[in-house]
Amino acid sequence: MNKYSIFSLARNAMSHHEKWQRAWRSPSPKKRYDAIIVGGGGHGLATAYYMAKEHGMRNIAVLEKGWIGGGNTGRNTTIVRSNYLWDEAAQLYEKSMKLWEGLSQDLNYNVMFSQRGVYNLGHTLQDMRDIQRRVNANRLNGVDGEVVDAAELQKRIPHLNCSPDSRYPVLGASFQARGGTARHDAVAWGFARAADNLGVDIIQNCEVIGFRRENGEIQGVETSQGYIESPKVGVVTAGSSSVLANMAGLRLPLESHPLQAFVSEPIKPILDTVVMSNAVHGYISQSDKGDLVIGAGIDSYNGYGQRGSFTTIEHTMTAIMELFPIFSRVRMNRQWGGIVDTCPDACPIISKTDIKGLYFNCGWGTGGFKATPGSGWVFAHTVANDNPHELNAAFALDRFISGALIDEHGAAGVAH
Amino acid sequence: MLLIECPYCGVRDESEFTYSGEAHIVRPLEPSALSDKEWADYLFYRSNPKGLHREMWYHSAGCRRYFNAVRDTVTYKFKCVYKIGDSQPNLDELSSSAKHPADVEAK
């Protein structure tokens, strides 16, 4: 593998960049792998990377039906934070945060993890109680955070409308300084390149169309490129999890919904942090390229169409205008949609299934991007050891039977 | 932007309606006789198909009646709407009768 650095960049400039190697190979599938990861998004590639790196599994493949990073990895608004309320969620996302903090160096790929801080706004007294509760819980879980009042917020984000005259005035916010954004595509590419370097086969344009199983054990997968044998199959196909589960004869407590986002035209830097509001429903940051990146609420209906309804966009836009009236004359350049699997408790499923050797990692709802490294790390452990890591033990499917839900939306009202 | 036919009021814009999830999930008559697993299946597990989906809509800003529909979750096109209590349409018949043009090989 070419090592990336300022020196290799300079050296290659001298040879007109003609000597750069492929970032990852384009292998044909082997007949058999020790493990297969279905889904070449950030989570799937991260899973393969950590299986190779942490568990020494080298004969593994990632199967992607289209192009890697083409699903929600390349469609989200790139927010990273770990200030979740419940212990189980906070510890999982904090693991992810710690991985983010060294990810560029670990992967030798600049994923542009930018710890510019994340604000979650409160607009009602109850919002503020919930914010206090969450920040206090974060403190005891070792997650950084502080509560900021409206006056302080106005100083830190001068263009935020903190006027008491707005429909739902901003009363304060929680702030996680270590939160921020990352370059979403680079996360997929960085994991792919690093996994490939450890021998992982990344096979694009390879759609899984069925599972073979015998005596309750997985045998392999049928794909558009033929049958591939493997005793372990981990499925990480956000948006399509139910479809894959159905192929294996399983049902999941999931519904797939469109989630939309949009960007403005590029403008000069004006917002150097991330601002999220659950109450008025919008969140915003500015990319390094200058686009304002804005996320909308989820569309209510089930949908696999990677598009939602215009009213959802309009509603989000009113929220953004409420928070940042100065952007009224800026223009929206492009909008798009992804498909998110939503779980009843707004927490993921990272779990073994009733079929031995078949594992599912799904249900991230609107919040999957930030978990990418951590999700891959615990799922790699789960698949490699046929047993969950203690960080994801609580995220097993049996919680829906016992009732031991980890209700993040019921509790904190903060998604994304 | 969906256009939805309420079986009581006619065709209206999506913004008049509230989506109410998968249809025909019948509440067990004797919940106490169910195992935790069977109860969880009723409570949380959904078919969530990619394709035709029987689902419930609520004309919340109109006649406030719930009704059922079959809609394609990929094209978002409604195949039919029917009243609560009407028999379930046969999905196989619906899917063969009207294939989405995008699925047919192009010109």
Added chain:
Amino acid sequence: MKRIPNGGRIDRSKPVNFSFEGKSYQGFQGDTIASALLANDVKLIGRSWKYHRPRGVVGDGAEEPNALFQVEQGALTIPNVRGTQAPIYDAMVVNSTNAWPSVNFDVMSIFGAFSRFLPAGFYYKTFMWPAKFWMAYEHIIRQASGLGESPRESDPDHYEKTNAHCDVLVAGAGPSGLMAALSAGRAGARVIIADEQEELGGRLLSSSELIDSKPATKWLEETLEELASLKNVTLIPRGTVFGYHDANFLTIAERLTDHLALAQRSGPRERLWRVRAKQVVLATGAHERPIVFGNNDRPGVMLASAASTYTNRYGVLLGDSAVVFTNNDSAYQTALDLKASGMSAVTLVDARASNENLIEPLKAVGVEVINQCAVVNVIGKARVIAAEIQNLSDDGKSIFGAKQRIDCDIVATSGGWNPAIHLYSQSGGKALWNDDKACFENGISVQDQVSVGAANASFSLVDCLTEGAQAGRSAAIAAGFNTKNTRIPGVSCSAGTDLTPLWRTPTEDPPGRGAKAFVDQQNDVGVSDIYLAAREGFESIEHVKRYTALGFGTDQGKMGNISGMAILSEALGNSISDTGTTTFRPNYTPVTFGAIAGPEIGENLSDPVRKTAMHTWHQENGALFEDVGQWKRPWYFPKLNEDIHQAVDRECLAVRNSVGIMDASTLGKIEITGKDSGDFLNMIYTNAWKKLGINTARYGFMLGEDGMVMDDGVTIRLDENRYFMHTTTGGAASVMSWMELWLQTEWPELEVYLTSVTDHWATAAVAGPNSRKVVDSVIDGIDFDKDAFPFMASREGLLAGLPVRVNRISFSGELCYEVNIQANHGCFMWEQLIAAGAKYDITPYGTEAMHVLRAEKGYVIVGQDTDGSVTPIDLGMGWAISKTKDFLGKRSLERSDTARKDRKQFVGLLTDDPKVVLQEGSQIVNNASDQIPLPMLGHVTSSYYSACVGRSIALALVKNGHQRMGDTVYVTTPDKGFVSAKISTTVFLDPQGEKQNA
């Protein structure tokens, strides 16, 4: 000024003065910023995004990548205005973007010198060491990126929206769109035709062709006159159809004032049309694409069609000499146009072999034609000085021979045409590659839609007119109208569009050496970047886009994307159809945030404000308000100089010691009638209802099917088959829908009717030991004796002759009467009660005092003390759960985790120091000295200083709390410390309930 003496769409009698980069210029009415600057011989108008190379105008419409301007200043400023479409007006202030201190001397152009170190994706490969420096690197990168500046003040303009339905929506008012509108309009169909340009007409505005033996513009004028005369046709100039959604829902952004001088502007700035169309005709035309060659970004290199437009439509003399470089027939007209404008030398370089028929007319006017050659390079930096051409091999894959230099002021280039299939693609259709025409075109329609003319890859004028007429007629028929054929006007000659694909001039060296050749000028994506991406394994067009930023600019790749795909195919050795195109997403062109938000901002935010009948009284009496759901509720009523604590203490003491009055109108109220109402309530609530006496009230919990508390409230049986339910303020609407859901879907056999009556009643809670005297003094017809009207009873009476219902229920634990009256008498009732209470110093109190009073009694507030994970058993209210009947959520309470005995449970907390008031949301631990992560027992849900109890009190959810009475726990404090407290019962006052039963 460089103008042709006459002709075009500009009004030479109306000069317009404007400034660019602080310097004054003059144009004419009808000019765009781009045409006016070109007419002033300003060729360098901006700097590129990454390398800060000098850039000029390339196109004449939405495809323009370079001519982006900052228009106006201060609150009115607009970033990234596309100068090819923005008209000038008097005193307009225009500045370039992305250049400092000026476009002519740009400090950042130093990046150009280092461009070889900045290939596509260079940032992924560096800035990683030392790790903590990324934030500093990023800061510098951010400063260098972005285009224009956002305003820094609120927008003084406003925006509106309109909903419209039509039979036929026509997008684009060029020849095909106009014909479609004409034939559908004549049939009587309701037609909306919108076009993004200042004037309707599309290519006809710059055409030198004849229609019905008249100049095209004359035919246009007559057609527009007829369309304007049809009442069923709506014409929307300056209206961009930018989104095509499901079920033929389309969005149009209409610009209303941006073309006017500032002083002439009034009314909304933009209007967003939300259109449902029965049929849609897409007549969006096509974008010309350039041929890519070395230094093809130099100011003065432009599209051939743009050169024709500036010449014919805007009367600009683009220079004294020109080179036109083409691989197709359409640019021959450009050569004629430029020659006719008065240029002394025009040379047409055609990559193809010579064709006498084409060449003849050019030779006749003195245009030199050179065949089987290609422009390889452009000389000049801030403007074109000359073009260099070389021989092209027959297969178009190599160049040979000596370079020939042709001095010129502009290089006009045409590589063919890309149909504008953006809206088609948005509609769900799949684009297909057409090998003959070398373009992506629309496939099968997936909605009630048809594409016509150039948008349908039918480029000739006669085809445009014919297809438009047919489509308009078919659409009208499909929408239910009868109509005859519309006559197709005759067209003099129709230039051909024969083409031999040539995407870039081949180079002797591999891409990456030699002169930079740009594919996407806005994002500085060159041929070498695409080759680099392919070399590094980015093979999917989506990867290449994302890796190089191809097509991510404000032009959304209208000029460069297809060329980029073709060049990627070349690099990969694939066919273009295998490489495939990307999906076009809304918006077609960028749309103002304000227009999408519309008028629903600020006080008009889509969520309406709800106020009670007594709201004005509260305001006049100094109340501060709290948002609860959509309602504004009085929070507390401070007297002079009182802070919230003093006011709340006073309000609470007044209730406990004399009498207080609270506006309880916002609580949800639902009337439930029908013979099965009791059975229904038995399923909805956890407790039993059928034995409740008439005119008696009962408290109930409502659970979700997951067993968690969803809502609570008091319901009164008014009659055998009639109940009056109270819900929480925020839960009213969802409870109503919830009950409807069960009634309509699961138990349709039950005869039960639900009516929301929240807004019908105004409610005053009169609470305190003196409350009986107050209500008794103003209400007739009710015996207020404590035994005749006991706690949890309901009575009807009269207040000044007006019917009232009085419920003796209490959320404060005091003797309390809730008086309900028809809402429009609410304020009158309130004033009567205030007057009657004056002698007891009746004190209005708000939600904060209400919270304290109920906390003193340990009453739960759903949503504050519960969070969606709490059961009634957790709340210590298992008594409210019926053991004998089924109810919604009951089964869930028996699940293994939900039935655990050591769940988080609702308890009181008393700090060891009675003066310390815990912070709501504090977390609770067993041992403050443990290491982080510290196991948490639960959290403080409510906490107050209670003036009545004389100390602080708190409510909390604590693991196994019901078994831990008296235990000491530690609670977090805002200064990151802990404070000790003891677990207690939730009732801090009057445990026997003597006060409410008094």
